[in-house]
Amino acid sequence: MYSTLISAEQLKDQFDAENWLILDCRFDLFDVDKGEQLYRDSHIPNAIYLNLNQQLAGQVTANTGRHPLPEISAITQLFSSIGIADKKQIIVYDDCSGAMAARAWWLLQWLGHTQVAVLDGGINAWTERELSLTAQINTPKPAHFVRHASDFKTVTTEQICSGNYQLVDARAAGRFRGEVEPIDPVAGHIPDAVNHPFMENLTAQGLFKTTADLQALWSPLVQQNTTHMCGSGVTACHNILAMCHAGFEPTHLYVGSWSEWIRDSARPVSNTSSVD
Template identity: 45%
Template sequence: MNGSTGWTTLVQAEVLAPTLGDPLLVVLDARFSLADASAGENAWNQAHIPGARYVHLDRDLSGTHAAGAGRHPWPGAAEFGRLLAARGITPAHQVVVYDAGDGAFAARAWCLLRLAGHARVAVLDGGFEAWSARGLPLEAEPPRFAPAATPYPVDFDRRGLFDAARVHRHLQGGGLLLDARAGERFRGEVEPIDRRAGHVPGATSRPYACNLVDGRFKPRDALAAEFAGLLGTRDASGVVVMCGSGVTACHHLLAMAHAGLDGAGLYTGSWSGWIEDPARPVSTGAA
């Protein structure tokens, strides 16, 4: 695989294509729709990158709910380790994840694997759309593979995972909290999903779509410059990202890592977890 270190942030379709069939490569299809939880899996059943194994946001990339965990709770280590083993993933594998296009759901899987200690994981830039547009191979048959013999030894790096109390301390200490939701949701003008509108007081809006141009991630230098403008004198460890439920926020973590800015944290419960406690303050309008 692509040298000794492999792919750790993004990979292009034309680079991935020649490696299909490599026994140390696992491709995951993470297509999903918040409007229809079966749409992604149905699309995978119709056509997918050869060998791609499906992972479902609700069943596979989320855990069971606990107080403050939000709509897509972070899974437990043992639970996620069993999921990786069921997909045939071991610490020796290079993993590539894709979704329909913009990387929002694929980034969730990338983030889970990274914080589980698996460095060799990347997102297919442009996703299924970019792959299909190039006329690259597709198949409809379910992939044939053997599950791993033992669960993956997941050990989540808890330094990168924030709950509401830790987010509050982060903000009190001058840290930056970046909200990846669309601007109108951040400002509280609309709220199509959660029961309250607005944002965490002190948060800064940066919609995850700002990381993209024409459905692909912006060049590394452009992302570095944009995030540097937000960070000011902070380094990446001074940043926590959030969104509605801890999914699209991972897009920021991927974009930052691609730009050489590792070390930011994730507020796993995000907005849906924040508003579970009605006593927590809510702001509206621009930051």
């Protein structure tokens, strides 16, 4: 069973069409139709496409961040419709080293489906090895998805305001410091948060660092109250994935993240450096 990462070679050699399911999660925050178009052009054989905005997030309101969690009934129905059942090995991939695919990985883990892994290096690692692609659209066979107990937990804005949580922000350092903000209307970060850009989990080749390197990278931030955030609760999942792959227990996700925090102008904002 794969529950964190899988390599392109392992996927090629071990794929079992009856018991494995591949999900293409490519998505571009600045061009929301691009991911699905790329999928239609070519994808890993047998893959099914999932859209971050439409399927892996819920309805955005005046009080939520950009990617709130979908309703439990909606996400379980989705997973049933694409054939996810107990003991099914799920592989998720994107074209940005897991930045988007990690959200699908986290959602499944949060719902108690532990047999899910991110393709290390994504479709780029697959194509670099000259493995086959297809434009054939795969029709899923429905199954019955069942939610189970999980160690993956969420934290709300109200809890952040009233509790004691060590926030770890996955955004790039420039966004964290408030020097640039290409997406959200307010720049900066939540006071006392520390910055761990998710890209630091990766090698120059876009693969995850070794478990030993990830352990050394993350061990200073392992606390009972460690809580991950980013712009909207997506790339924060990459940091949780990295910690889990390094052997640490799952830590919390602040789903609303920065884009929800700034919905209320009374909440404090910092532009000072606190880079890990």
